[in-house]
Amino acid sequence: MKKKLLAVLLTVTMVTTMLVGCGSKKNDSKNTITTDTKPVTTDNTDTTKTDDAATDTTETVATPEEGKILNIYCWNDEFQRRMKDHYPGYEEVDATTGKIGDVTVKWNITPSDDNAYQNNLDETLLKQKDASQDNKIDLFLIEADYALKYVDTEYTMPVSDLGITEADLSKQYQYTKDIVTDANGQIKGVSWQGCPGVLIYRRSIAKDVFGTDEINKIQEKLANWDAFSTAAQEVKDKGYYMLSGYDDAYRVFSNNVSSKWVVDGKINIDDSIKTWVEQTKEFTDKGYNNKTSLWSSDWSTGFTPEGKVFCYFGPAWFVDFTLGGKGTDGDWYATKGPQGFFWGGTWICGATGTDNQSLIKDIILKLTTDDTIMKDIVVKDNDFVNNTTVMDAMSTDSTYASAVLGESNPLGTYAAGAGSIDLSNISPYDQGCTEEFQGAMKDYFDGNATYDEALQNFYSLITVKYPELSY
């Protein structure tokens, strides 16, 4: 009997501790709720608040006294490297600090995995009003997939408030401005790069399969999706894979959609996305791809000397940041491929409430509009910069060559695609929809679920991510 009592006691303690497991999270949730509601209520009190901020701005610009600490939030070291290499007067102190004159630059780098970057950024932005000047975010970076989430809020400053004029940005590609234009027509961020995508193919495999690696001849073979499929069969017959995995061609289709992911609060799957599903299923069943998922280590084995993947779709940053330095530099060429698209891109945003407005203005102007610096970025980092003048000149410049892309000049190919990018169908839900859709469809491609089952899984997961949506 005593032992029975003991067992009951132990059970009770275990059950209560179990409750704590679910409970403690809720406790701090309660705290965040109370702090959260503050900015929201001020949100509702209307735009007069932002106007105030705007007048504040002009005042602070006039006074030379600015904050001594510049807090930058970003998810990798790409921007940090651009600052280090190209911003005049930037000195690196250590991995997370730098100096510009007497201003200390503090880098807060949180990787994007599992949404960690945005979670961190959101929490800090929501507390921005109550934070001390030195702890406020001054500058943060956003990506195309979730740009609207930040652009359409008052947490991001219109660049005109920073003193950047339309004329300053006149050389930039129109799409890079469209993406960060809010509902009132204000531009809220500026990018130094353009991300028109190209098809990047492995020269050695091209020679083996098609007997040539000449860009014109290969482009002919890949000019449209039918030709692409035919070519894929030839590639497969030689024991190679046309694409690395399921998601490789996704961007090419998702950028050519004719409707948004969400229409009137309902999830909408565009025909172009459906075409991607059909094509990828067909490619998988026929063995044209290596069945990997984007960004996995298996996916990137195609970059290595042992890789058997014929081509990848990607923009300029992909070439140097992802593909380069894996032992196959020089064995790649870029061509237009079956369809134009764009992928990614990073925008610099000023955070409302910053005390370093003139510095932010200078960083933006130097890194995104200064012809000399931008040309330098192209030459040193092989990026495709957001400057039509520089890019048009560089496209025909025979002295420029990309080491990764076999000493060829791919800029003309990129530039041709940059003008035709259409972003009228982006939504604030793109990131979540893309991730969940790719994940759910993987089950269909793997043969673990039918298309309808996979779609149902997508719906049930996306509505957890965005409770306001229906299907």
Place this chain on the structure above:
Amino acid sequence: MNKVEAKKVKKGKVVRYNKWGYIFLVPFVVTYLVFQLVPMVSTIFNSFFENYRSGLTQIGPNFVGLDNYKSLLGNSDVWKYLKNTAIMWIMGFIPQILLALLLANWFSNVRLKLKGLGFFKTVIYLPNLIMASAFAMLFFALFSDNGPVNAILINMGVISEPYRFMSHVWSTRGLVAFMNFLMWFGNTTILLMAGIMGIDMNLFEAAEVDGAKPTKVFTLITLPLLRPILIYVVITSLIGGIQMFDVPQILTSGSGAPVNSSMTLIMYLNKHLFSKNYGMGGAMSVLLFFITGILSVIVFKITSKKED
């Protein structure tokens, strides 16, 4: 007279000790109130509200009554994830308890005169010291499509092309179960050993004198007397199983792939964190509480029936 006085003195002393008893209890009660009761009540409270974030905009909290529960229970997903959790727990727990019983019996058997007992006890407990997420990362790398396990199997000629462990329902579930088994069988063994050593040695000796075989001793003496500890082991493991999270979360990168077949209840709860959905999260937690409570009662009833 003397006796009565003595009694009075004793009584007074007892009362004073009681006071100290309460004082010593204060730290526990305070910690319990702050870290357990308050969060618990606020969780239940939160579950009646619509309260989430859309982008950077906060929605709610608006009182919605039982709507969160309705949409949770009206959705087949929760039951599917409960089933996944149960399957993966059972797949791991059965080998775990069997092996633990066997090892505990061997380790506590003086007749076997096992050498290096301390060493083995330490070794079987070691997997539990590794962080579950690190363990899952390790398995993720080992069993990836181009990973070492596939390489070994191909080299040995067992398979001709890589087996994609993470793309098949049962191999993924199997891996999760296997990891949980590896991590917990040592812990269970030690608990059961403690239980067995608590049994009066005279009983074993008496059984041996009467000529009982080891299997008889095990089924007729060890098992019945081990029952309270067994109940404890089953219930703690059950609760741990319902809360299974880190291993499948890391192994499948949070997706519960393939076809959400390795998505556990807590992973689903975690998904609500993306939108900071405290309403649904609260409802989910309360549901979990009831599921755990009911299952624990059932286990307890079944295992303790015979004693009455």
